[in-house]
Amino acid sequence: MTQLDDLKTLLGQVSDLSAAASLMSWDQETYMPPEAARVRSLQMATLAGLSHETFTNERTGQLLDAAERNTLSDTDAAIVRVARRDYTKATKLPTSFVEELTRAQNEAHHAWIEARKTDSFNTFAPYLERMFDLARRQADLVGFDAHPYDALIDDYEPGARAEHIRSVFADLRDRTLPLLRRITAAGDATDYGVLSRPFPAEAQRNIALRLAEEAFGLKPAFSRLDVSAHPFQTNFSRSDLRITTRFDETYFPTSLYGVWHETGHAMYERGVGERWERTPVSRGASLGVHESQSRMFENLLGRSRAFWQRYFPTLQAIAPDVAAGVDAEALYRAVNRVQPSLIRVEADEVTYNFHIMLRFELELALLEGTLKVADLPEAWNAKMGEYLGITPPNDADGVLQDVHWSAGLIGYFPTYTLGNLLSVQLLNTARQDAQIAAGVDRAEYGPLLAWLAEHVHQYGRSLTPSELTVRATGRELQADDYVAYLHAKYEDIYGLKPE
Amino acid sequence: MTQLDDLKTLLGQVSDLSAAASLMSWDQETYMPPEAARVRSLQMATLAGLSHETFTNERTGQLLDAAERNTLSDTDAAIVRVARRDYTKATKLPTSFVEELTRAQNEAHHAWIEARKTDSFNTFAPYLERMFDLARRQADLVGFDAHPYDALIDDYEPGARAEHIRSVFADLRDRTLPLLRRITAAGDATDYGVLSRPFPAEAQRNIALRLAEEAFGLKPAFSRLDVSAHPFQTNFSRSDLRITTRFDETYFPTSLYGVWHETGHAMYERGVGERWERTPVSRGASLGVHESQSRMFENLLGRSRAFWQRYFPTLQAIAPDVAAGVDAEALYRAVNRVQPSLIRVEADEVTYNFHIMLRFELELALLEGTLKVADLPEAWNAKMGEYLGITPPNDADGVLQDVHWSAGLIGYFPTYTLGNLLSVQLLNTARQDAQIAAGVDRAEYGPLLAWLAEHVHQYGRSLTPSELTVRATGRELQADDYVAYLHAKYEDIYGLKPE
Numbered sequence: 001m002t003q004l005d006d007l008k009t010l011l012g013q014v015s016d017l018s019a020a021a022s023l024m025s026w027d028q029e030t031y032m033p034p035e036a037a038r039v040r041s042l043q044m045a046t047l048a049g050l051s052h053e054t055f056t057n058e059r060t061g062q063l064l065d066a067a068e069r070n071t072l073s074d075t076d077a078a079i080v081r082v083a084r085r086d087y088t089k090a091t092k093l094p095t096s097f098v099e100e101l102t103r104a105q106n107e108a109h110h111a112w113i114e115a116r117k118t119d120s121f122n123t124f125a126p127y128l129e130r131m132f133d134l135a136r137r138q139a140d141l142v143g144f145d146a147h148p149y150d151a152l153i154d155d156y157e158p159g160a161r162a163e164h165i166r167s168v169f170a171d172l173r174d175r176t177l178p179l180l181r182r183i184t185a186a187g188d189a190t191d192y193g194v195l196s197r198p199f200p201a202e203a204q205r206n207i208a209l210r211l212a213e214e215a216f217g218l219k220p221a222f223s224r225l226d227v228s229a230h231p232f233q234t235n236f237s238r239s240d241l242r243i244t245t246r247f248d249e250t251y252f253p254t255s256l257y258g259v260w261h262e263t264g265h266a267m268y269e270r271g272v273g274e275r276w277e278r279t280p281v282s283r284g285a286s287l288g289v290h291e292s293q294s295r296m297f298e299n300l301l302g303r304s305r306a307f308w309q310r311y312f313p314t315l316q317a318i319a320p321d322v323a324a325g326v327d328a329e330a331l332y333r334a335v336n337r338v339q340p341s342l343i344r345v346e347a348d349e350v351t352y353n354f355h356i357m358l359r360f361e362l363e364l365a366l367l368e369g370t371l372k373v374a375d376l377p378e379a380w381n382a383k384m385g386e387y388l389g390i391t392p393p394n395d396a397d398g399v400l401q402d403v404h405w406s407a408g409l410i411g412y413f414p415t416y417t418l419g420n421l422l423s424v425q426l427l428n429t430a431r432q433d434a435q436i437a438a439g440v441d442r443a444e445y446g447p448l449l450a451w452l453a454e455h456v457h458q459y460g461r462s463l464t465p466s467e468l469t470v471r472a473t474g475r476e477l478q479a480d481d482y483v484a485y486l487h488a489k490y491e492d493i494y495g496l497k498p499e
Numbered sequence: 500m501t502q503l504d505d506l507k508t509l510l511g512q513v514s515d516l517s518a519a520a521s522l523m524s525w526d527q528e529t530y531m532p533p534e535a536a537r538v539r540s541l542q543m544a545t546l547a548g549l550s551h552e553t554f555t556n557e558r559t560g561q562l563l564d565a566a567e568r569n570t571l572s573d574t575d576a577a578i579v580r581v582a583r584r585d586y587t588k589a590t591k592l593p594t595s596f597v598e599e600l601t602r603a604q605n606e607a608h609h610a611w612i613e614a615r616k617t618d619s620f621n622t623f624a625p626y627l628e629r630m631f632d633l634a635r636r637q638a639d640l641v642g643f644d645a646h647p648y649d650a651l652i653d654d655y656e657p658g659a660r661a662e663h664i665r666s667v668f669a670d671l672r673d674r675t676l677p678l679l680r681r682i683t684a685a686g687d688a689t690d691y692g693v694l695s696r697p698f699p700a701e702a703q704r705n706i707a708l709r710l711a712e713e714a715f716g717l718k719p720a721f722s723r724l725d726v727s728a729h730p731f732q733t734n735f736s737r738s739d740l741r742i743t744t745r746f747d748e749t750y751f752p753t754s755l756y757g758v759w760h761e762t763g764h765a766m767y768e769r770g771v772g773e774r775w776e777r778t779p780v781s782r783g784a785s786l787g788v789h790e791s792q793s794r795m796f797e798n799l800l801g802r803s804r805a806f807w808q809r810y811f812p813t814l815q816a817i818a819p820d821v822a823a824g825v826d827a828e829a830l831y832r833a834v835n836r837v838q839p840s841l842i843r844v845e846a847d848e849v850t851y852n853f854h855i856m857l858r859f860e861l862e863l864a865l866l867e868g869t870l871k872v873a874d875l876p877e878a879w880n881a882k883m884g885e886y887l888g889i890t891p892p893n894d895a896d897g898v899l900q901d902v903h904w905s906a907g908l909i910g911y912f913p914t915y916t917l918g919n920l921l922s923v924q925l926l927n928t929a930r931q932d933a934q935i936a937a938g939v940d941r942a943e944y945g946p947l948l949a950w951l952a953e954h955v956h957q958y959g960r961s962l963t964p965s966e967l968t969v970r971a972t973g974r975e976l977q978a979d980d981y982v983a984y985l986h987a988k989y990e991d992i993y994g995l996k997p998e
Contacts, residue, residue: 046512
């Protein structure tokens with residue numbers, strides 16, 4: 001055994017421990033009996049601890065040093081590079097800090113659940129202050145050049161910079177806010193009743209899975225769909241993809257679009273090169289790149305006119321009562337309603353990014369200290385008024401609606417919009433191939449899926465999001481493509497004159 | 500932290516790793532997508548390896564030494580005693596031997612699958628020879644006083660001795676073979692057609708689970724039932740019990756009695772004292788004691804007249820077509836058919852133990868070298884003729900029917916019969932309490948379950964099977980109770996004059 005073999009064995013063990021922890025977590029959300037929760041959390045803590053201990057051990061550093069002294073194949077070089085990046089970061093945080101953070105997250109999370117239930121921001125405020133204090137300390141421990149936010153977002157979007165995001169978001173805001181104003185001014189006579197027609201869960205499951213396979217390539221041989229309160233995708237290898245959803249029998253878009261969204265995440269993981277198996281490279285490059293895949297399947301494809309032109313007969317066959325008296329065009333219109341609303345996770349393509357920009361701006365201000373936690377609800381509501389023209393009636397549906405900050409996930413929100421932007425930038429690039437464009441226009445996605453596998457999926461974490469974006473699309477991420485996409489689609493839907 | 504705390508932390512980690520491995524295994528049998536199998540086996544090997552490494556580390560020995568020098572509470576003393584027993588045993592086998600054994604088991608298992616498919620004992624014979632060679636070497640490494648078999652069975656039935664089993668089995672054989680002869684001579688006019696009536700899987704599931712809860716106390720709050728090809732019970736804590744079954748829609752006893760059997764295993768694990776949580780004490784005392792609980796629920800209770808007198812109306816309510824034109828007595832008779840047959844797992848209460856005695860006798864002879872592997876099929880068929888009066892038409896349904904030997908499980912078979920014997924010995928003791936006896940006779944098992952929890956379940960592995968048996972019943976395990984039970988029940992059913 002060479003030292004490189006030893007390193008790979010060690011990385012394989014870390015990967016296996018983390019797969020076991022992921023399975024425990026999946027099981028907890030899907031099938032675990034309720035009384036098992038207490039011991040399960042101890043078991044999961046053990047696995048997380050062993051995985052962290054094994055990886056941050058001095059021996060890992062020694063094996064990395066040895067590997068870096070040798071000439072390596074491209075594959076091995078990428079494994080060593082990514083492992084070194086993770087190792088450097090993981091060893092910068094002292095165990096005492098990680099333990100303090102974990103405890104604070106736990107406490108903040110429970111405080112948030114309670115505060116949201118009772119609509120009482122004040123009881124949550126001290127916990128939130130502590131989370132931002134810890135975030136500042138974490139940024140200092142990790143180190144950064146330009147902005148402490150850069151040290152935080154790096155966990156979710158390696159190499160991303162607050163300054164770049166700030167400028168892209170400003171561009172996006174300036175060019176889509178007028179569109180939103182024109183849409184809301186235009187009035188809307190569409191009949192959305194079709195979305196609320198009774199639709200049994202089993203039939204929803206059938207069509208969601210059938211199209212996930214037929215349109216997007218998700219096969220039962222390497223995946224499964226289960227039910228959980230909060231939908232998610234997880235996987236324990238590229239041949240063991242798990243997605244979950246929930247069924248609302250009087251609002252089928254929840255499960256259908258939820259499944260296709262998670263299918264985007266799953267197919268990304270499916271496409272990660274087998275050569276990275278059981279190494280730290282074997283995952284999507286970042287949350288943003290991941291979201292570009294899920295949003296592409298859900299919105300760019302699943303909410304396209306071509307999609308329903310092709311698959312409306314399938315809906316008619318599986319759920320004739322739902323499809324009665326409507327047609328593909330009516331369904332296309334119904335699933336593309338633009339309407340400013342309180343809740344991020346229910347927002348449409350046009351308003352969604354304003355929910356994100358608002359959070360990003362507030363995160364920055366809190367981190368910089370220019371906004372005090374006590375003043376956060378007021379700032380939140382002011383921005384909701386500025387962007388979406390609505391004022392939250394309470395904090396539970398306002399500043400308290402998301403779990404993220406209570407879980408210490410600061411710097412996470414922007415990745416949703418980065419993913420939206422990237423989804424169109426990728427699709428536009430792929431469409432430069434006439435066969436792909438023709439396929440997409442007929443809702444035949446085979447050629448597009450092959451392009452994504454080649455230009456996005458296969459690399460895993462061996463490229464940073466920025467490297468991947470430039471290599472795949474020839475440009476850094478920018479707002480142009482997304483802005484043009486929104487204008488073309490929604491000017492058509494709402495009968496607006498192109499600007 | 501004291502050294503005792505360190506020891507408990509370490510044992511907790513080992514327990515958590517093994518819970519994670521069990522979950523991976525459960526998932527593999529129930530929900531895992533087929534293509535996930537290859538990586539899953541690597542992941543499971545990592546968990547098994549880490550668990551073994553952590554436990555057999557020198558540090559465990561040092562912490563045990565330190566603990567043994569102190570005065571300990573009864574609970575801690577039992578934890579240290581059981582951990583020491585496991586540690587001594589685990590460290591007696593060199594890693595090189597364990598690896599060789601694992602490889603040989605893998606190869607033998609695959610050879611067995613192939614040999615069984617093609618009914619070709621000869622292709623399996625060299626692998627089986629190797630398994631018995633390895634078993635002899637294992638016995639030498641572990642050490643034994645009287646017989647190498649004692650070193651092997653100790654893995655499944657701590658402290659059991661071949662000589663004691665041999666004499667108990669001989670007694671059982673001599674006193675039940677005449678009964679079997681009288682039954683088969685008596686003729687049988689019972690109508691067994693009711694067992695094959697169409698019974699939808701969902702309805703089978705409903706009644707199986709409803710009675711598992713109502714009769715035996717298995718609650719969804721701490722358990723669940725899933726489907727797998729081979730039924731089993733596993734658990735990841737006493738509040739996370741998983742049982743599986745399979746449904747045959749034209750033979751409902753498979754699932755009903757399967758579920759109640761596994762419920763017996765599950766309720767044993769449920770009853771293990773919470774004070775042993777995440778320690779090596781936190782499991783049933785042995786396979787035999789486990790089987791005494793599963794067989795008690797399945798046979799002594801579930802196949803009793805009182806059971807169907809009480810629950811026949813439930814069957815009528817859930818599956819009226821199945822119950823049409825029969826009554827509790829007819830059902831009682833149908834589920835207690837005695838009929839010599841080829842296959843162990845399908846055998847009834849009277850013939851089952853002959854399948855076990857046969858295997859036990861052959862295992863001993865192979866281990867002692869008085870029987871050659873090449874002569875095994877002939878010896879098997881001869882014993883089948885001697886005990887059950889039938890000759891297997893082929894080896895696939897004869898000597899090749901069980902997975903155990905191919906998996907290196909030598910010394911495992913007797914535990915099934917030890918469990919049968921113990922089940923009646925325990926029930927007879929419990930019935931000395933008039934309230935328990937009255938309950939059992941009305942199929943109200945609450946008082947019996949409480950007795951089992953107090954006298955069997957709570958101890959976990961803190962008592963050996965023999966200690967537990969003597970403490971609970973006042974005697975070592977013997978055949979008297981079981982022999983009397985079989986005579987009383989089947990002389991009645993088959994209208995034989997009591998001997």
